Amino acid sequence: MVRGLPIYLDYAATTPLDPRVLEAMLPALTGDFGNAASRSHAYGWRAEALVKDARETLARALGGEAREIVFTSGATESDNLALLGAAHAAGPGKTHVVTSQLEHSAVLDSARQLEREGFRVTTLPPGADGVPGAASVAEAIGAETFLVSVMTANNETGTLNPVAEIGRVCRERNVLFHTDAVQAFGKVPFDVGSFPVDLVSISAHKVCGPKGIGALWVRSGAPRVRLAPLIHGGGHERGLRSGTLNVPAIVGFATAARLALESRVEESRRVAFLRDRLQAAILEAVPDALLNGHPAERLPGTLNLAFPGVDGDQLFLELSGLAVSPGAACSSDSLEPSHVLLALGRSPALARASIRFSLGRFTTATEVDAAAAQVAAAVRKLRVVSR
Ligand SMILES: Cc1ncc(COP(=O)(O)O)c(C=O)c1O
Structure with a gap:
């Protein structure tokens, strides 16, 4: 970091x-x-x-x-x-x-x-x-x-x-x-x-x-x-x-x-462990968050979650402490919801309220825990506001 x-x-x-x-x-x-x-x-x-x-x-x-x-x-x-x-x-x-x-x-x-x-x-x-x-x-x-x-x-x-x-x-x-x-x-x-x-x-x-x-x-x-x-x-x-x-x-x-x-074998294990920890912590705080993509057949370091009931743009504003992606980074200057999430059957609103977290070689458990806490706080805040 x-x-x-x-x-x-x-x-x-x-x-x-x-x-x-x-x-x-x-x-x-x-x-x-x-x-x-x-x-x-x-x-x-x-x-x-x-x-x-x-x-x-x-x-x-x-x-x-x-x-x-x-x-x-x-x-x-x-x-x-x-x-x-x-x-x-x-x-x-x-x-x-x-x-x-x-x-x-x-x-x-x-x-x-x-x-x-x-x-x-x-x-x-x-x-x-x-x-x-x-x-x-x-x-x-x-x-x-x-x-x-x-x-x-x-x-x-x-x-x-x-x-x-x-x-x-x-x-x-x-x-x-x-x-x-x-x-x-x-x-x-x-x-x-x-x-x-x-x-x-x-x-x-x-x-x-x-x-x-x-x-x-x-x-x-x-x-x-x-x-x-x-x-x-x-x-x-x-x-x-x-x-x-x-x-x-x-x-x-x-x-x-x-x-x-x-280092692929050990690194994949380490990164998948951190990814699972991030996923579990977010799902504990936001139990209705939805996993985008296959739950098992997946890369070790990628986690894509949809947050129902929150506005995607506001969610991103709240998450200014995290460098995460709303979709493919290569097209992140476009405001269109991700073509991948739409093809997977997500609504445009849910696709917009999705976040891709991707972890790698220098990611630490401390970072992952801090990220989960920020996501939980942001979703909680936005849900209170929209009530
Ligand atoms: C699946 C996939 N293909 C192609 C590319 C483009 O790669 P490059 O940035 O080397 O042009 C990317 C990068 O985002 C990618 O994720």
Whole structure:
């Protein structure tokens, strides 16, 4: 916690940089400043070696191979590259994409762009259990379908989707499967070798790495994944993403991924314990608060609660001591209720009166207890006022 600032419970939006990540990045910001594409001198070779190491570390973290990592500016770009890149490389007659209503805007807006370009998009609603099920994906796939995109874990509720089953359906039907694993990566077991998947988006700043760096994992081997680049230029990243590589950020990304994976099991347990403590304390004070998302199949650090009978805007004003999110942080400048909570069947008022608490590496029990007390006091106060 930074003195004078609210308690930070918004790890799903972004995370503080781990000091060990900063330490790893510093040499690449100073002495090793070379261009990784410079083949004619030692500065370039040293930068290239740093990128090679980082690529291998990230590939290991995902369970894939180094040549399958395409560095991007973040998961927004990775999602764009997956959807638009696959669409632009799809064969004749392949004009249909399947996705879900619960996706991040980076996927949903890429899908909308595809519609403007003449592609057809099916956006599946969640089933009764709140997740887009493999059966509904199977039903939506037709002869024209070339891609399915369903996220691994939802950024607003933390709910885990049945991506292994969906991947199997896609493989059976010869359709590419993309998953946005931004929220899941480093927090729950995730291995591209354990289920059929072709494209995976990840981002460094959700795992205590730097902002502005991400990757798209692109499966190699048969059947071949065809992608068209969005950014053209010097042919970096096997022609899939041109532009001088951001070596310090890449080094930071790999270090952050390694640290997250090394401590994943204990950290998940610790964070889930704190999340449960926060949930229990709030529910004790506000017994009619409702959990948004799946009660069991969820990320360790995400808790999304709806507070019936209070005005969402006023609730946020009362919670000025907490850095929490009213929905997806990426669209938090919009006053629209969260599309995810609406898709899950919440009313607009209840969606507005929902709060996402997301905990992470530096969250403490003291912070969690103070947050629960602030929420309880705010709800109590607003209910007295509105009586
Ligand atoms: C699920 C999901 N996908 C994509 C993104 C975008 O990632 P980035 O900030 O790296 O562009 C986010 C970030 O909020 C996210 O939570």
